[in-house]
Amino acid sequence: MKNKVRSNWFRPAVLKMKGYTPGEQPNDPTVIKLNTNESPYAPSAPILKAFQYLVDERLRLYPEPSADTLRHALSELYDWPVEGILVGNGSDEILSILFAASVGKGDLVQYPDLTYSLYPILAQIREAKTKEVKLDVSFDLPFEKFSTNARITFLGYPNPPIGNCFSLKKIEAFARKTKGLVLIDEAYVDFADGNCLDLARFNPNILILRTMSKSFSLAGVRLGFVFAHPEIIEQLMKVKDSYNVNRVTQALGLAALTSESLETVKKNVKKIRFERDTMTEALRNMGFSVPDSQANFVLATRTGKLTAESLYKNLKNKGILIRYFSHPRLRNSLRITIGTPEQNRRLLTELKKLL
Numbered sequence: 001m002k003n004k005v006r007s008n009w010f011r012p013a014v015l016k017m018k019g020y021t022p023g024e025q026p027n028d029p030t031v032i033k034l035n036t037n038e039s040p041y042a043p044s045a046p047i048l049k050a051f052q053y054l055v056d057e058r059l060r061l062y063p064e065p066s067a068d069t070l071r072h073a074l075s076e077l078y079d080w081p082v083e084g085i086l087v088g089n090g091s092d093e094i095l096s097i098l099f100a101a102s103v104g105k106g107d108l109v110q111y112p113d114l115t116y117s118l119y120p121i122l123a124q125i126r127e128a129k130t131k132e133v134k135l136d137v138s139f140d141l142p143f144e145k146f147s148t149n150a151r152i153t154f155l156g157y158p159n160p161p162i163g164n165c166f167s168l169k170k171i172e173a174f175a176r177k178t179k180g181l182v183l184i185d186e187a188y189v190d191f192a193d194g195n196c197l198d199l200a201r202f203n204p205n206i207l208i209l210r211t212m213s214k215s216f217s218l219a220g221v222r223l224g225f226v227f228a229h230p231e232i233i234e235q236l237m238k239v240k241d242s243y244n245v246n247r248v249t250q251a252l253g254l255a256a257l258t259s260e261s262l263e264t265v266k267k268n269v270k271k272i273r274f275e276r277d278t279m280t281e282a283l284r285n286m287g288f289s290v291p292d293s294q295a296n297f298v299l300a301t302r303t304g305k306l307t308a309e310s311l312y313k314n315l316k317n318k319g320i321l322i323r324y325f326s327h328p329r330l331r332n333s334l335r336i337t338i339g340t341p342e343q344n345r346r347l348l349t350e351l352k353k354l355l
């Protein structure tokens with residue numbers, strides 16, 4: 001097919017871009033999957049039970065357009081006004097909705113140089129200007145280097161792929177100074193010691209993004225939500241698809257908010273936090289530098305004969321998937337999702353043999 005024809009079909013910005021590279025999702029159930037920060041534990045019993053009652057003739061009907069029943073349940077649990085909540089098909093969809101509502105060609109968006117790698121892709125799609133602020137040697141964020149004129153500033157709390165949390169005071173001081181929105185991506189916050197929800201209560205330009213993909217063990221269900229000022233949510237609602245969250249997802253999301261489900265989440269989080277600290281220590285003993293993580297993954301860096309890429313490939317050959325990034329600052333680093341104790345032990349054993 002001739003290039004000339006294709007260039008008439010798509011925007012130059014899209015033709016030029018590479019697109020996001022999602023982590024591998026192999027079909028082989030024997031693979032130890034420590035590459036995409038999912039939970040190693042099954043969803044709670046009420047969720048699995050709810051699923052059995054969902055597949056019936058009601059599938060012919062559209063779901064609630066704005067997932068109001070689920071929004072009410074979230075409102076109650078998190079003590080946030082219903083009008084200030086939007087539910088999405090994963091938190092990724094909410095990021096797309098936010099970009100569509102807020103960012104036009106040439107608008108500035110900014111984020112740390114190391115963070116969730118979807119933000120730059122969404123910026124490219126909208127032909128936005130971007131600014132990356134380099135995290136310092138201890139992966140802290142020099143907020144003074146951010147522009148105060150950006151449409152949106154993005155940061156993770158905890159921030160991937162390191163898993164550290166920036167100072168709440170500094171986040172708030174920046175939010176008060178900037179003229180734009182501040183999106184705090186709390187995908188991993190249930191594994192952390194604190195969160196930024198209270199900051200958003202007092203700073204109307206802060207949005208708090210959450211997902212059920214990690215601590216709730218529901219990555220396959222695709223359910224995210226955002227807490228923000230009702231006037232922000234009102235604008236986002238205009239941009240979303242009419243029925244953006246399907247019927248099954250809404251019902252499973254509701255089941256995930258029952259007290260029994262929340263108890264399961266709490267137990268799983270406790271196990272993962274314990275394993276995270278054990279894994280950190282074991283990797284440090286093997287000569288890796290591993291910053292303290294507040295998430296369900298760790299970033300392990302090591303220079304030696306075997307590059308991070310070859311460690312990743314060797315582990316893959318042994319049926320263990322972890323994440324390796326081609327980012328220049330991460331060339332010697334591996335991001336490892338915390339699995340079950342058995343999975344973690346297998347990884348450490350194979351890694352030791354390789355080194």
Ligand SMILES: Cc1ncc(COP(=O)(O)O)c(C=O)c1O
Nearest residue numbers: 090091092116185187211213224
């Ligand atoms: C920081 C961050 N935000 C958002 C997401 C996307 O989550 P979801 O599965 O809700 O789309 C991820 C997925 O890994 C993530 O790491």
